[in-house]
Amino acid sequence: MVRQKNAKRKHEIAPFDPKNPAVVPGAEAWKRLAKYIETIDDETDEDTDDTGYYDGDGTPEETVLTVVGGYSFEGIYDPEDAAQAMIAAMRYKTGEARRVWHRVTTADGKKTYTQVANVSEIKAGAGDATAYEEFGCTIKWIKEPVEAGIGG
Numbered sequence: 001m002v003r004q005k006n007a008k009r010k011h012e013i014a015p016f017d018p019k020n021p022a023v024v025p026g027a028e029a030w031k032r033l034a035k036y037i038e039t040i041d042d043e044t045d046e047d048t049d050d051t052g053y054y055d056g057d058g059t060p061e062e063t064v065l066t067v068v069g070g071y072s073f074e075g076i077y078d079p080e081d082a083a084q085a086m087i088a089a090m091r092y093k094t095g096e097a098r099r100v101w102h103r104v105t106t107a108d109g110k111k112t113y114t115q116v117a118n119v120s121e122i123k124a125g126a127g128d129a130t131a132y133e134e135f136g137c138t139i140k141w142i143k144e145p146v147e148a149g150i151g152g
Contacts, residue, residue, distance in 0.1 A: 004107030011040065011071065013083055013139070016099040016116055024114065025101055031083035036076035036135065043070040043138055070117070070140030071104075077125050077135035087137050088124035102139050105150070113145035 011033045014025035045068045050060035078084055090098050102117035123136040 002108070006040065006107065007034075008107040008109075009040075010034070010103075010105040011073070011139075012103045012105075013086060014101040014103070015086065016096070016101055018096040018099070021116065030101075030103065031086060033073060033083040033087075035081045035084070036078050037073050038076070039074045041072045041074075043072045043140065044068065045070070045140075067144070068140050069113070069145060070138060072121070072136070072138040074134070074136045077123075077133040079124070084124065084135055087119055087122055088135075090119055091122045091124060099142070100139070102141060102145075104145070110150055112148050112150060114148070115141040115143050115145035117141045 012030040013033055014029040014031065017023065045066075046064055047066040049063050049065055051063070052058045052060045077088075079088065086100065098119050099116055100119055101114065103112055103114040105112045117139045119137050119139050121136065121138045123134050125133040125135075127134040
């Protein structure tokens with residue numbers, strides 16, 4: 001079994017255009033969210049239902065009804081980093097102004113997952129007086145991401 005370092009997984013964002021919501025941005029629009037990012041956590045939410053049936057023994061069966069994939073990012077704020085600047089500019093926005101395209105490339109480089117996402121819990125310049133400014137946000141896809149293979 002091959003183990004992969006988390007740092008090899010890529011998280012990239014690109015601007016979302018609400019006037020053309022299905023248009024995936026070109027290669028030049030994508031910015032990697034990585035500089036000074038220390039921790040990325042999986043923030044996937046699942047909604048489930050537990051129901052028992054008479055054709056079984058009455059033990060509830062769990063069914064996953066919905067899945068909202070997402071990640072939270074924590075690190076040091078760099079206002080000159082293009083990805084962090086894009087997110088920081090959304091700090092006081094609402095609705096579609098908080099949307100980006102989010103693409104995740106697996107650590108082994110074999111698959112991508114791409115979809116429009118909401119950005120929330122934005123921190124761009126916070127923390128103790130003796131520390132560097134903090135950066136943080138949560139990015140959650142608004143639909144199931146599109147999976148694609150890379151290479152052969």
